[in-house]
Amino acid sequence: MEKLFVDHGLALDSHQRQQLETYRDLLLQWNSKANLISKNDESRIVSRHFLESALLVHLDCFLRPVRILDLGSGGGFPGVPLKILRPHLNVTLLDSKRWKGLFLRSLVAQLVLEGATVVCGRAEVEAERADQKKAYDVVVSRAVAPLARLAELARPFLKAHGQMLAIKGQRVEDEIAALVELCPNVRVEIHAFPHDRAGLFAKQRIVHVEHF
Ligand code: SAH
Numbered sequence: 603m604e605k606l607f608v609d610h611g612l613a614l615d616s617h618q619r620q621q622l623e624t625y626r627d628l629l630l631q632w633n634s635k636a637n638l639i640s641k642n643d644e645s646r647i648v649s650r651h652f653l654e655s656a657l658l659v660h661l662d663c664f665l666r667p668v669r670i671l672d673l674g675s676g677g678g679f680p681g682v683p684l685k686i687l688r689p690h691l692n693v694t695l696l697d698s699k700r701w702k703g704l705f706l707r708s709l710v711a712q713l714v715l716e717g718a719t720v721v722c723g724r725a726e727v728e729a730e731r732a733d734q735k736k737a738y739d740v741v742v743s744r745a746v747a748p749l750a751r752l753a754e755l756a757r758p759f760l761k762a763h764g765q766m767l768a769i770k771g772q773r774v775e776d777e778i779a780a781l782v783e784l785c786p787n788v789r790v791e792i793h794a795f796p797h798d799r800a801g802l803f804a805k806q807r808i809v810h811v812e813h814f
Contacts, residue, residue, distance in 0.1 A: 609800060611796065621686045622648075622686060628712065632701075633677075638705060654679075660796045671693075671759050672696065673741050673746060674697060674745070678695060681693045682713075685715055691717070693718045694718075694720075695710070698725070702722075725756075726755065729758035738759050738760055741764070743766070743767075744768070749768060749774075749780065750781045753784065766814070772805045774807050777809075778792075787814075788814040789811070789812045790809060792810070793808040
């Protein structure tokens with residue numbers, strides 16, 4: 603696991619390595635009950651899930667101790683690998699499914715992630731709560747909804763000038779066109795995955811959305 607991270611420009615200390623190993627064990631233990639990752643992915647948790655999530659740390663917006671919401675976190679992606687690699691970040695993991703909420707709470711406790719919070723509920727409902735509304739600098743998300751829908755879900759959670767980062771696959775152009783139609787002033791930047799020496803994430807894009 604360590605070599606793959608180092609190959610992608612990410613050094614792990616022994617504590618982080620231990621946290622990722624415990625995380626992998628817990629995913630495998632809970633997967634049949636909580637449906638966290640596809641069965642086919644059980645053998646490639648590190649590359650497909652940990653590393654893909656962790657590569658977000660290369661973006662400048664995570665240098666500061668910002669407050670982040672992982673919308674539709676599921677098994678903790680991308681929020682938990684991000685938090686493990688950058689412990690100064692304040693991360694809230696939101697998911698509507700009860701078993702996923704239970705898993706995430708257990709994960710946060712067992713990895714002793716200080717400054718990580720779990721909220722179990724629907725984004726549309728939770729965003730109305732006083733402690734959630736306009737509370738975040740950045741919303742991150744992977745595999746939850748098309749960009750236009752995601753922007754609608756994310757907007758109420760964000761402070762003024764908040765930003766959204768979505769991990770997406772290849773067919774992102776149509777989603778961006780629909781987003782621009784909904785929010786004509788939106789600013790969208792697409793980052794290919796940085797440091798992708800192994801070609802693992804050749805098809806993945808990080809879509810960075812502002813002013814929406
Ligand atoms: N981000 C994770 C999970 C993707 S699956 C990953 O990349 O592996 C999508 C997740 O979003 C599911 O766990 C689902 O329960 C959650 N979800 C979908 N719509 C939601 C909503 N409106 N509010 C909260 N969670 C939602």
